[in-house]
Amino acid sequence: MTKETASTEAGWNFDNSYARLPELFFSSQGPTPVRAPKLIILNESLASSLGLNTQALRSEDGVSAFAGNRIPEGASPLAQAYAGHQFGHFNMLGDGRALLLGEQITPEGERVDIQLKGSGRTPYSRGGDGRAALGPMLREYIISEAMHALGIATTRSLAVVTTGESVIRETDLPGAILTRVAASHLRVGTFQYAANWGTAEELRALADYAIKRHYPDIENSENRYLSLLQEVIRRQAELISKWQLVGFIHGVMNTDNMTISGETIDYGPCAFMDTYDPETVFSSIDIQGRYAYGNQPYIGGWNLARFAEALLPLLHDDEKQAIELAQNELSTFSKLYYHNWLAGMRAKLGISNAEEQDEALIEDLLRMMRNYRADYTNTFRALTFDKPEDTPMNGTPEFAQWHEQWQARLGRQKESKAAAQQLMRSSNPAVIPRNHRVEEALEAAVNDGDYSVMHRLLEVLSKPYEHSPEQDEYCTLPAESNRPYRTYCGT
Incomplete structure (x- = not known):
């Protein structure tokens, strides 16, 4: 052949x-x-x-x-x-x-x-x-x-x-x-490179290419480069909110690891959070916690500001007006992110409409989860199947009060209890790539040449919302350890 x-x-x-x-x-x-x-x-x-x-x-x-x-x-x-x-x-x-x-x-x-x-x-x-x-x-x-x-x-x-x-x-x-x-490997860092080492024409060529490849609907916009900034902000707000909703920690949110397409890229020191704590960091090189779980939305906004800086020559001939246009768009990121995150958290609790008190209900739950060192994924899984006894908060007066408020909130929406549970099932994964399971698979593959552990893990992870009995063993937590889990870049 x-x-x-x-x-x-x-x-x-x-x-x-x-x-x-x-x-x-x-x-x-x-x-x-x-x-x-x-x-x-x-x-x-x-x-x-x-x-x-x-x-x-x-x-x-x-x-x-x-x-x-x-x-x-x-x-x-x-x-x-x-x-x-x-x-x-x-x-x-x-x-x-x-x-x-x-x-x-x-x-x-x-x-x-x-x-x-x-x-x-x-x-x-x-x-x-x-x-x-x-x-x-x-x-x-x-x-x-x-x-x-x-x-x-x-x-x-x-x-x-x-x-x-x-x-x-x-x-x-x-x-x-x-x-x-x-979808492409265009990054915020690609635009920073063009802005620092390229000509205005080369920067424009890159922006035109990104628009044609990822956002063709804005090619005829009045200011298509401003529209490009808007679209990238929108996609990153959606992406990072989804990271937060499943407890994913990227680990190295440098501007060269933020795509223009809105895809997650570069899985170096990434990991999923077990115990809920916004300060969680897994990366061995993130000594200051810059890319901790709770910081990811803020870093997303910071990275987008660097993207906007690179685009300034294209946004307006007058630098002052270009900065004003960029700042106006950047100010929308936190609102877009929070809107997406709040909608996702409502879905994780089976809530299908909006009430003003929802934010307090969600924050109270997260505060208890942090205080009682509750597992992030398993807590929402327990709530999905109305098994509060499977959470470490169970039996405490504050959780009992919260649970009562949550049930009352579900009772105020027109959707049935069954519909609320179905919403939760489709919003709360039963399984995530638990760190100890990933390490188990990698150790078997690298040290023993045994890829069967990885294949079984991949099969389970391919249906995270199935909630089948076969997934139960992959929901268990790792044994207690005095040493924090650490990930490495692998470069």
Whole structure:
């Protein structure tokens, strides 16, 4: 079977619109071949939706493409340039260990990026080896697929291959490459890069490209760049509210990790919260708690302000008026976020209409959950099935009073009790990627070559709102530990 035949059979249907942007935004280069690629996992349902042939992807040629040993027909590999505020400090960045193969045009005519992560050094590697270890790549696969199943906008994972080579971090680790699928890899940091190192024409070209790719409905707006800012604010307000509603902590909300499309991207030191506490931080490098769970909405607003700064030359010829336009739009973010979050919290409690007292009802519950160190996911699961005895607050006068107020609130809406419970079932996941379960799966895979633990976990996580008895064991909490759970970037 020839390479061209294999490519055709795989179903690759590449276009490369990003490569038609000014050369400032990328460096063309191919991936660095690896010694002995082996397919570890293939996302067959995602592959099919992309118009790809799973049998061909599993072939030797298919695996070679995932490893970067063979370039699929029509691909035009490149490393993207961008900048970013990392923990508040501005840096020149770029794809230091990733390459965009190109954009797959799906059978429905949608355009998605196909990126290899861990594919070798690029001009933006800054001293790094351009490689990735197996554990972090499997972590991204697990968490991103769980986020997709939870109904949260996210990049997705198509495949993970091992390379047959080691990468050196604190120790020798098995190397791997992840194939990531994204609406695009345009970031706030891409615009910061254009604003700092590009011309006004190059910044405009990037903005026009983002509009055409993600927001074509605003192309004919009176001020389409202001409309672009509005749309990105709107999508990020929705995205971050959904993170908060399921207890997801991104861990590294740098501006280079905020997409223009509104997808969650870069699953480095991310994790899901067990015990409810707004100050929860898992990332080993977030010493000051900048990206703690409770700070995520504020950081979202801060990142959007950096996006607005980059757009200022396009918003108005007069800088003062451009700043005023930007500030007016930025002021809407917190309101949009809170509106989305409040609506989501009402749904988690089975409330289908709005009353002024709802905010106090919700805040009182969260305060008790924090005081009694209640598990975030399991508390809402217990309320869904009216099992208050499954919460640590049960038996206390304040919780009894709250429960009575909540039941009275449900009684004041026209929807039935059954309808309220159905709303809660569809708003409160039974399962999340519990940190100890993720670690269990990664340890079995990396240390023992046993991928069955991960496959079982992925199957359970694919139906988070099913609330089936088979999920019960994945709802249990980890054993008490004196050591806080820590996550690492994996870079």
